[in-house]
Each structure stands twice: as C-alpha cells, then as structure tokens.
Amino acid sequence: MKLTENGLCDSAAWTDAGFVLPRFDRKKVADATRQRPKWVHFGAGNIFRAYPATLQQTLLDAGDDDTGIIVAEGYDEEIIDAVFTPHDNLSLTVTLNADGTIEKTVVASMTEALKANPAHPDFARLREIFANPSLQMVSFTITEKGYSLLGPDDGTAPAVLADFANGPDAPTSYMGKVAALLHHRYRSGGHPVALVSMDNYSHNGDNLAASIRAYADAWEANGTADAGFREYVGPSGRVAFPCTMIDKITPRPDAGVKQLLIDGGFEDAEPVVTAKGTYVAPFVNAEKAAYLVIDDRFPNGRPPLDKAGVIFTDGETVDKVEKMKVSTCLNCLHLALAIFGSLLGFTRISTEMEDSDLRRMVEILGYEEGLSVVVDPGIVNPRAFLDEVLTVRFPNPFVPDTPQRIALDCSQKFPSRFGQTILAYMRGPGTGSLKIIPLAIAAWCRYLMGVDDKGEPFTPSPDPMLAELSRHVASIRLGDTGPFGKHLRPILSNAAIFGVDLYEAGLGNRIESNFAEMVTGREAVRSTLHRHVAALKKRAEEL
Numbered sequence: 001m002k003l004t005e006n007g008l009c010d011s012a013a014w015t016d017a018g019f020v021l022p023r024f025d026r027k028k029v030a031d032a033t034r035q036r037p038k039w040v041h042f043g044a045g046n047i048f049r050a051y052p053a054t055l056q057q058t059l060l061d062a063g064d065d066d067t068g069i070i071v072a073e074g075y076d077e078e079i080i081d082a083v084f085t086p087h088d089n090l091s092l093t094v095t096l097n098a099d100g101t102i103e104k105t106v107v108a109s110m111t112e113a114l115k116a117n118p119a120h121p122d123f124a125r126l127r128e129i130f131a132n133p134s135l136q137m138v139s140f141t142i143t144e145k146g147y148s149l150l151g152p153d154d155g156t157a158p159a160v161l162a163d164f165a166n167g168p169d170a171p172t173s174y175m176g177k178v179a180a181l182l183h184h185r186y187r188s189g190g191h192p193v194a195l196v197s198m199d200n201y202s203h204n205g206d207n208l209a210a211s212i213r214a215y216a217d218a219w220e221a222n223g224t225a226d227a228g229f230r231e232y233v234g235p236s237g238r239v240a241f242p243c244t245m246i247d248k249i250t251p252r253p254d255a256g257v258k259q260l261l262i263d264g265g266f267e268d269a270e271p272v273v274t275a276k277g278t279y280v281a282p283f284v285n286a287e288k289a290a291y292l293v294i295d296d297r298f299p300n301g302r303p304p305l306d307k308a309g310v311i312f313t314d315g316e317t318v319d320k321v322e323k324m325k326v327s328t329c330l331n332c333l334h335l336a337l338a339i340f341g342s343l344l345g346f347t348r349i350s351t352e353m354e355d356s357d358l359r360r361m362v363e364i365l366g367y368e369e370g371l372s373v374v375v376d377p378g379i380v381n382p383r384a385f386l387d388e389v390l391t392v393r394f395p396n397p398f399v400p401d402t403p404q405r406i407a408l409d410c411s412q413k414f415p416s417r418f419g420q421t422i423l424a425y426m427r428g429p430g431t432g433s434l435k436i437i438p439l440a441i442a443a444w445c446r447y448l449m450g451v452d453d454k455g456e457p458f459t460p461s462p463d464p465m466l467a468e469l470s471r472h473v474a475s476i477r478l479g480d481t482g483p484f485g486k487h488l489r490p491i492l493s494n495a496a497i498f499g500v501d502l503y504e505a506g507l508g509n510r511i512e513s514n515f516a517e518m519v520t521g522r523e524a525v526r527s528t529l530h531r532h533v534a535a536l537k538k539r540a541e542e543l
Contacts, residue, residue: 001013001017001265001266001267002267002268003087003088003090003091003092003106003266003267003268003282004087004088004090005026005088005090008021008090013265014106017264017265017266018104018264019092019104019105019266020104020105020106022057022060022106022108022109023060023061024060024061024063024108026108029067029068029109029111030068030111030112032066032067033067033068033069033070034112036067036134037067037070037129037132037135038065038067038135038136038137038301038303039067039068039069039070039135039136039137039138039303040071040072040126040129040130040135040137040138041053041069041070041071041072041139041141042071042072042073042074042138042139042140042141042142042174043071043073043074043075043140043141043142043143043146044071044072044076044079044080044113045079045141045278046250046251046252046253046279046284046286047198047250048071048141049091049093049107049284050093050248050284051248051250051286051292052069052139052141052198052292053069053071053093053107053109053110054093054105054107054109055292055305055308055309055310056068056069056109056303056305056308057105057107057108057109058307058309059303059304059305059307059308062307064304064307065303065304068110068111069110069111070110070111070112070113070114070129071084071110071112071113071114072113072114072116072122072126073113074115074116074117074174074177074178075174075276076276076278077115077117077120078272078274078275078278079274079278079280080113080114080115082272082274082280083272083281083282084110084113085113086268086282087268087282089108089110089111089112089113090106090107090108090282091106091107091282091284092104092106092107092261092268092282092283092284093105093283093284093286094257094261094283094284094286095286095287095288096257096286096287096288096399096400097288097396097398098288098392098395098396098398102257102260102398103288104261104264112125114126116174117177118169118170118171118177118180123177127184130181130182131184131185131188131189132191133189133300135185135191135193135300136193136194136298136300136301136302136303137194137298137302137303138178138193138194138195138196139195139196139197139198140195140197140198140199141198141199142174142199143199144199144200144201144409144412144413145409145412145464146174146175146199147174147175147197147199147204147207147208147211148211149173149211149214152464152465152468154496157173159172159173159176160173160175160176163176163215164214164215164218164219164222165218165222166224167219167222167224167225168180168183168219168225169224175211175212175215176215178195179215179216179219179233182195182212182229182232182233182239183216183219183225183226183229186226186228186229186232186233187226190228190232191300192238192239192240192300193238193239193240193299193300194239194240194241194242194297194298194299194300194302195209195239195241196241196242196244196294197241197243197244198244199246200246200247200326200331201326201412201416202322202323202327202416202420203243203319204243204244205241205242205243205244206241206243208241209241212233212239212241213233216229216230216232216233216234238299239299240297240298240299242294242295242318243294243295243315243318244292244293244294244318244322245291245292245293245318245322245326246291246293247290247291247292247325247330248286248287248289249286249287249289249393249399249401250285250286251285251286251399251400251401251402251405252271252279252400252405253279253285254285254400257285257400258271258281258283266283268282268283269281269282270282277462285399285400286399287396287399289388289392289393290309291311291325291380292310292311293310293311293312293313293318293321293322293379293380294310294311294312294313294318295312295315295318296314297315311379313379317377317378317379320375320376320377320378321377321379321380323374323375323420324374324375324376324377324380324382324385325385326416326417327370327374327416327417327418327419327420327421328366328369328370328371328373328374328382328421329366329370329371329374329386330385330386330389331413331416331417332365332370332418332421332437333362333365333366333389333390333394334349334394334406335406335407335410335414335417335418335440336365336436336440336443337349337358337362337394337403337406338404338406338407338410339403339407339410339440339443339444339447340352340358340361340403340440340443340525340529341358341402341403342403342404342407342447342452342458342461343443343446343452343453344358344452344453344525345453345454346403347402347403347404348397348400348401348402349401349402349403349406350395350396350397350401351397352394352403353390353395354395357526357529357530358529360533360537361436361439361529361533362390362394364533364536365437365440366389366390367386368540369421369433369434369435369436369437370386372429373421373424373425404461405461407447407461407463408461408462408463409463409464410444410460410461410463411464411465411469411497412463412464412465414441414498414499415497415498415499418437418441419498419500420499421434421437422434422437422498422500422505426500426505426506430506431505431506431507434507435532436532436536437507438507438511439514439528439529441492441498441502441507441511442511442512442515442517443514443518443525443529445473445488445491445511446515446518446519446525448460448466448469448470448472448473448491449470449474449476449519450470451478453522453523453524453525453526454522454523455478455521455522465497472487472488472490472491473487473488475487476519478519478520478521478522478524479520479521480519481516481520482512482516483512484515484516484519485512488508488511488512488515492507492508492511514528514532517531
C-alpha cells in the first residue's frame with residue numbers, strides 16, 4: 001500500500017489492513033479550496049498533521065465543511081519535498097492508545113502544500129490566497145522561536161532589521177513573510193481575517209500580534225507600506241489575533257511504529273531528517289488525548305471546528321486554561337522530566353515514570369507546588385487533567401516521546417513552564433516552600449555542562465541560547481567544590497530566561513546550593529534528586 005492518490009484506489013486493501021480512509025470527495029474539496037480558500041496553515045510539521053489537519057478531516061467526513069487546508073512552510077522547505085509532494089499531500093496519523101491498540105487514519109484534508117519563500121513560485125499562489133475575501137483563518141505551528149524578532153544577542157535579528165528597512169516586497173524572516181502577505185491582503189481590499197497561533201506557549205496570539213505590528217510600524221514609518229496598514233493590523237483593525245491553548249503529545253517518528261506499519265503492508269514508512277534537523281515521515285505517531293481551546297474572535301467567520309471537539313470561549317478563559325496546562329499540570333512536569341531524564345540517560349518519558357524518584361518528583365511538582373496556585377478555568381478541571389497526565393498520558397509506554405525532544409529550545413520555555421508559578425508564589429505564600437522548581441533549574445544548569453550523571457559527555461538538545469549559556473559553566477568539573485555564584489549568577493539573574501530574576505525571587509542561592517550537590521561527582525544528580533524527594537515525601541507523611 002503506497003500513500004498516494006493512485007495507491008488509495010484499492011480501498012479494500014487499506015480497510016482490510018485496518019486503515020481508516022477519508023469519506024469525502026477529495027477532488028471536489030480541492031477544487032472548492034482553490035476557488036474559496038478559508039484556512040491557510042504555516043508550519044508543516046508533525047503536530048499540524050496529527051491534530052489540526054485531522055480536525056478538518058473530521059468536518060469534511062461529516063459534511064460539516066466543504067474546503068480543506070492549504071499548508072505552507074516558511075522555515076524548512078525540505079518538509080514539502082520529503083513528505084508532501086511525493087505523497088500527493090496525504091498523511092497517515094497513527095494514534096497510540098494506552099492499552100496498546102492503535103488507530104491508523106489516512107488524512108486527506110490538505111489540498112495544497114506551498115513553500116513560503118518569496119523567491120519561489122509558490123509565494124505568488126500565497127499572495128493570491130491572501131487576496132481572496134474568502135480567507136477566514138491563518139494558523140501557525142512554528143514553535144515559540146518562530147515568532148521572535150530577536151537575534152542571539154537579544155537585539156533585533158539582522159534579518160528582521162533588513163526586512164524592516166526593505167519593506168514587504170522580498171522578506172526573509174518568517175514573520176516578515178507573513179506580514180508581507182497581510183500587506184498584500186490589505187492592498188487587495190483590506191478584508192478581515194484571523195491569525196491563530198496554535199503553538200504551545202503563553203499568550204501566543206498576543207506575541208504573534210506584537211511581531212506582525214512591529215513590521216507594520218516599521219514599514220509605514222519608512223514609507224514602504226501603504227498608509228493605513230498599521231491600523232489594519234492594529235488593536236482596532238480588521239485582523240484578529242486570538243490566543244489558544246493546544247495540547248497533544250506528538251513525538252518524532254518512531255522506529256517501532258515504522259516497523260509495525262511495514263509489517264501491515266504500508267510501504268511509505270521511511271522517516272527523513274532534513275538538513276535543518278526536522279524529523280518527519282509520511283506518518284505521524286501521536287497520543288490519543290487532545291485539547292484545543294480558542295478565543296472565539298474570527299472577524300471573517302471560521303470553520304465549525306467546535307463540531308470536531310475544539311472549545312471556543314473567551315480570551316480570559318483561554319488564558320486560565322493555558323496557564324493551568326503549561327505552568328502547573330503538564331508542560332512544567334514535562335520540562336523537569338526532560339532535564340533530569342537527559343542527565344540520567346533516559347530515552348523515553350514513559351520509562352521515566354517507572355522511576356520512583358522521577359515519578360514522585362513530578363507528583364510533588366504538580367499536586368503540591370502547582371495545584372496550590374492554579375486558577376480553575378471552569379471548562380477543564382485541573383486535578384482531573386493532572387490525574388490524566390500522570391496516570392495515563394506520561395506513563396503510556398506506546399507513546400515514544402523522549403526527554404531529548406522536550407528539552408529542545410529549553411531556554412525559551414522557562415518563563416511559561418516555571419516562571420508563572422514562581423511569580424504566583426512571590427505574590428502569595430512566598431517562594432520558600434518551592435522545592436522541586438529550584439531543584440529542576442539547578443539540574444538544567446548542570447545539564448548545560450554537557451556531561452551526564454555517569455560523567456560521560458552528551459550533546460544537549462538544540463537551543464538558541466545554548467552556546468551563550470554553556471560558556472558560563474564550561475570551566476566547572478565534576479568534583480569541584482565551588483562556590484559557583486560567579487558561574488551561575490549570569491544565568492539565574494536573567495529575567496528574559498525565567499520571567500524573573502531568581503535572586504530577587506529568593507531562589508538564586510538555593511539553586512546554587514542544589515547545583516553544588518549535583519557536581520560533587522558521578523551519580524551526584526541521582527543522589528541529590530533521591531535525597532530531596534525522600535525528604536519531601538517524609539515531610540508529607542509526617543503532616
């Protein structure tokens with residue numbers, strides 16, 4: 001069975017092998033989408049194919065919508081060549097259930113796959129789409145750093161400065177490309193549209209708006225944009241930037257899933273690692289659980305995604321759900337497991353949950369440190385959500401997620417994962433009762449040394465600040481006795497990393513002390529973790 005339009009013609013072979021096929025007329029949908037595009041998505045990676053693309057497929061299968069998604073890739077164009085073009089824009093989603101069963105769904109909701117590059121002919125097609133009054137939603141899964149306008153020195157990135165100066169004709173930065181397409185829409189009638197970040201970080205829509213408006217301000221100020229463009233994308237304009245909360249664990253393509261598909265007759269299971277380090281395959285493996293909550297601000301209408309399970313609500317509720325999930329009930333736990341797992345030699349999140357020290361660590365972090373300051377969003381119960389995370393989702397042995405994947409871009413994740421909780425404790429009970437968060441931050445400083453708990457070198461996951469931060473600890477060796485303040489202070493006092501100066505938060509010295517324990521020798525990370533978790537468990541039992 002080959003994942004192509006022709007390959008799907010023998011539908012009986014697919015269904016006999018347990019694959020679920022699309023139930024709509026794909027040619028009819030593709031024709032309608034070309035004439036009346038409603039949804040463009042930037043970011044052709046795994047999370048998009050596993051979740052938003054399957055949501056739209058649900059609508060198409062049920063007859064609740066008649067157009068598909070046009071996907072565009074503005075960072076790693078090789079994804080289009082590797083997994084979209086050879087497979088006629090089809091994808092396979094493999095859902096990995098906790099009981100070991102799997103669901104195999106051929107996803108056909110993507111009708112075009114375009115390279116968002118002004119030097120490529122596809123960009124003319126994107127301009128055409130953006131000029132069409134029918135366009136309702138432009139969504140994004142491009143990771144947190146995709147929205148940033150900063151360079152490695154925290155100043156404005158050179159590519160962004162060049163785009164500011166040159167105007168919207170031939171941008172090179174990701175946000176510059178999107179802003180240029182919006183400028184073209186403005187010139188073509190100023191039709192309303194919603195730009196929807198579906199990336200997993202706090203106030204994603206607000207950050208997207210700030211980035212786009214920076215281009216509009218620069219271009220209108222230097223006369224390279226039409227007068228009124230700044231107002232068009234401004235707070236009172238015709239472009240909305242709703243915030244969202246998204247939650248679905250989508251690991252890199254797994255070798256075990258690949259072999260399972262091959263054994264079942266699927267011929268297109270070979271993963272690809274692009275030159276830019278993106279892991280993709282014709283299939284996507286993902287967990288069953290999925291949440292998408294969106295601020296319902298769509299000035300030109302929207303697909304009826306509520307019929308596919310998306311929760312539409314107000315912005316305040318989205319903010320509460322996002323903070324609950326990211327800061328207290330999931331992502332902060334993931335980050336702690338990623339840091340310690342990388343140091344302790346783990347390659348699966350599920351295996352970490354079998355380790356008594358690590359399991360108890362995230363239970364304390366979630367139930368004790370997190371839930372004590374969480375705000376109940378009303379539409380999702382925090383304790384029930386956390387229960388599902390710790391008893392079903394993280395321990396699921398069939399979800400091949402790795403601490404190394406979660407540790408990707410680690411420095412960009414601290415403000416939302418730990419920073420919000422630290423600030424809540426600063427405003428409330430004080431940070432003195434926080435134990436696991438400072439321990440995890442100390443472990444991250446130890447992680448930056450690039451030496452695991454056995455004393456062997458390892459390669460930390462890619463991070464835009466890795467080189468800069470690692471140099472602060474480069475001279476430290478296992479067995480050193482410190483003090484380590486001169487090494488760690490430049491890291492721990494950086495409010496851009498943590499959302500707060502950790503010394504001002506009353507945590508800096510404690511983190512230094514925890515770090516000192518972890519560098520006393522081989523297996524010091526394990527012994528430090530065990531000692532702290534055991535002490536907290538004993539204290540809880542005494543209470």
